[in-house]
Amino acid sequence: MALRLGDEAPNFTANTTQGEINFHEWKGDSWAILFSHPKDFTPVCTTELGYTAKLADRFAGKNTKVLAVSVDSVEDHNAWTGDIEETQGVAVNFPIIGDTSREVAELYDMIHPNELATLTVRSVFIVGPDNKVKLTLTYPASTGRNFDEIDRVLDSLQLTAERPVATPVNWTPGDDVIISPALSDEEATEKFGEFVTHKPYLRTTTL
Numbered sequence: 112m113a114l115r116l117g118d119e120a121p122n123f124t125a126n127t128t129q130g131e132i133n134f135h136e137w138k139g140d141s142w143a144i145l146f147s148h149p150k151d152f153t154p155v156c157t158t159e160l161g162y163t164a165k166l167a168d169r170f171a172g173k174n175t176k177v178l179a180v181s182v183d184s185v186e187d188h189n190a191w192t193g194d195i196e197e198t199q200g201v202a203v204n205f206p207i208i209g210d211t212s213r214e215v216a217e218l219y220d221m222i223h224p225n226e227l228a229t230l231t232v233r234s235v236f237i238v239g240p241d242n243k244v245k246l247t248l249t250y251p252a253s254t255g256r257n258f259d260e261i262d263r264v265l266d267s268l269q270l271t272a273e274r275p276v277a278t279p280v281n282w283t284p285g286d287d288v289i290i291s292p293a294l295s296d297e298e299a300t301e302k303f304g305e306f307v308t309h310k311p312y313l314r315t316t317t318l
């Protein structure tokens with residue numbers, strides 16, 4: 112069955128471009144973004160991995176590790192990353208799993224045969240420090256993902272893990288947040304000071 116939010120992210124040991132990795136050990140108590148791409152030496156994937164490499168410092172600053180996977184070999188990944196550096200202007204600075212056995216692809220249900228017979232689709236899993244799945248996302252081969260959006264979701268996940276708030280539509284860091292309906296007005300005042308009550312169930316505050 113497909114992984115669902117709140118499920119434990121399955122552990123695995125895999126060969127990567129940075130050596131063998133045991134996922135849970137490698138991740139430790141960080142957050143992790145595990146994402147699949149369909150195939151090395153393909154155009155959309157080349158842009159995605161290049162852009163993700165550009166964001167790697169930002170993710171590291173958020174205690175978040177990045178791990179890519181496809182069913183290609185580590186040797187192919189190593190050959191391809193030269194092309195990514197050449198065309199995207201950035202060295203790939205995170206490990207890429209060579210999942211030729213499809214162990215990771217199957218554990219995370221990344222092969223959707225009615226979309227691509229034998230290749231992984233564009234899956235994303237954000238995994239929390241507790242190793243639980245916090246976000247799943249699936250895109251087809253033809254559509255490159257928006258990694259700025261993945262970064263935005265990460266910001267929301269990290270904020271809402273720490274504070275009794277939720278983030279509204281199109282929220283970005285610095286915008287007002289929604290106070291958890293579980294908090295009474297008295298508790299909300301205690302935690303946030305001033306807030307605006309638009310409806311009893313919709314109260315916002317500036318952090």
Ligand code: BEZ
Binds near residue numbers: 149153157252253
């Ligand atoms: C691409 O990255 O462009 C791609 C990969 C697999 C199938 C189709 C497109």
